[in-house]
Amino acid sequence: MIARLFAGLATLLALTLASTACAKTDHGRLIEIEQVAVPGLPVQRLTIWLPPGYDRSKRRYGVVYMHDGHNLFDPAKSNFNKVWAADRAMLAAMRLGAEPRIIVGIWAPGNDRYRQYLPRDIYDAASPALRTQMDTMAGGPVVSDIYIAWLAGPLKSWVDKAYRTRPERDHTAIVGSSMGGLVSCYAFMRYQAVYGQAGCVSTHWPAVDPRDLAGANPELIALWDQWFKGRLGQPEGRRLWFDHGTATLDQYYAPYQQVVDTRIAALGWQRGRDWQSKVYAGAEHEENAWAARLPEIFRFLLR
Template sequence: MLRLLAMIAALGLALGLVPGRTALARSTAEPGQRLQYEHVAAAGLPEQRLTIWLPPGYDSGERRYPVLYMHDGHNLFDLQTSNFNKIWAADQAMLRAMATGRVAPHIIVGIWAPGNDRYRQYLPADIHQAAPPALRRRMDAMAGGPIISQAYLAWLAGPLKQWIDTNFRTLPDRDHTAIAGSSMGGLMSCYAFLRRPDIYGRAACVSSHWPAIDPREVGQTAPDGDAALARQWGDWFAAGLGRPDGRRLWLDHGTATLDAFYAPYQAEVDARIGAAGWRRGTDWESKVYPGAEHEENAWAARLPEIFEWLLDTRARP
């Protein structure tokens, strides 16, 4: 174990990753290992941080593993690092999915959100560029700086993935590489899935924040602002989705708090995905969770179901 951790730390330093504390499982009730890297340099981006979860047995064999990349990594595993004292419990969800026998153990790479830069790092550049002027001005006010999702995606799909595949025993091909996130992270996951189909074979876009700004303000940007923005998202999917080709996409939302605004947008996106020839339940899924709010406990409650559908080994090409 110590030899493995020392090797990973040394490789991280060689590649410009500065490891912070290394957290190991504290008991048999918390299997797996968590490795944390701080002060991660990424071209064109604020400083990044990583928490990597290795499944049980990783350090005792030669097996190679699929990889799941997840945004908002500080909210995935540890209440002490979370924003709202709530977490996705992604490691526990993965263990539950694995216990079904239908989901292979995955390495989970949690990429922390960079504080106030989260919005401009996660907002898809395509949507920002295509937005009408009034809506774009509101996006710019939210961003507080240039949109950098292009640079973030380039880093995710390039240097970060290369480092993970070099230093961990991964299955690096598209069909064993997934990405997931919620809210603005849901939008970013869709962006990665559409723009880099060569890298990401599976994506979960959870409670995606389709309004992109305060949903109560979208209607102020144009007479048909909400409908126009929904069509923009639909056009974006129609233009970038392509054929399924063995890929899988998960979409969902609740019906309370912020999620209460999402149904019209999701309906438009769903219609365009279906029209592109994707088979619902096989190539893609879209779920509504009555009463579910826009928060980590709600996402944690359905994450095992998401993993069981998205990562099902029987559905691989």
């Protein structure tokens, strides 16, 4: 499997000169790369943002890998005509002292998003009844283990070769929302030598449609608690961000997040230094809400 994954690196390298679009503005440069074939995954697509000044300097930059890349920069390419405005958030964070970083946005693969983002080990640990609900939503094999191996291996190797990066753990972050928050946690804990920071925004702890659950699900609460207990480890310079709102889908997250917060504190992580967990009253589960707090997230993670 590892050999097959690294075969995808050659495909990415071949695409370096075949980017489908390149837009340069006062807010940096956007590069689009379509049709990245990865064994075991749906076809992938990338949008890469280079900070202002990248082309005029020899400086090296850290990297933030972000899921749902189509919803990061351009409303015309987004699902709901609204975006995180990740480039503007990075510039705002930089003005307040955050380290400037390249952003690599990995598009969600349409209807395959759920099965690409649902942590495979949670799926494997779920009861038959819960797994049946997950199977219904997935519509195919859960492939998040392949996805995060590709992110941490072939994709990161290509990015580090194609751009002037600082490849070390302390200069590499992963960020996502909803199911993207789950897979960000998954990657952060599975590849501790790769990612120094993770932003898990409006993390979809119910894993399935919360309206199909009778309140907060005790099985899922226990699964997430044991997941962090067994996988998170000590901070050792890493930083972790959680948040959620209180409206729409976010209204279901508090009971799960509170258990996760308690577990992280029990593992010795110092809140405000190693990790943060915030509640935004009235905030909904949507891109405008995430855009509003992304500068704060970047400031904490990239300081």
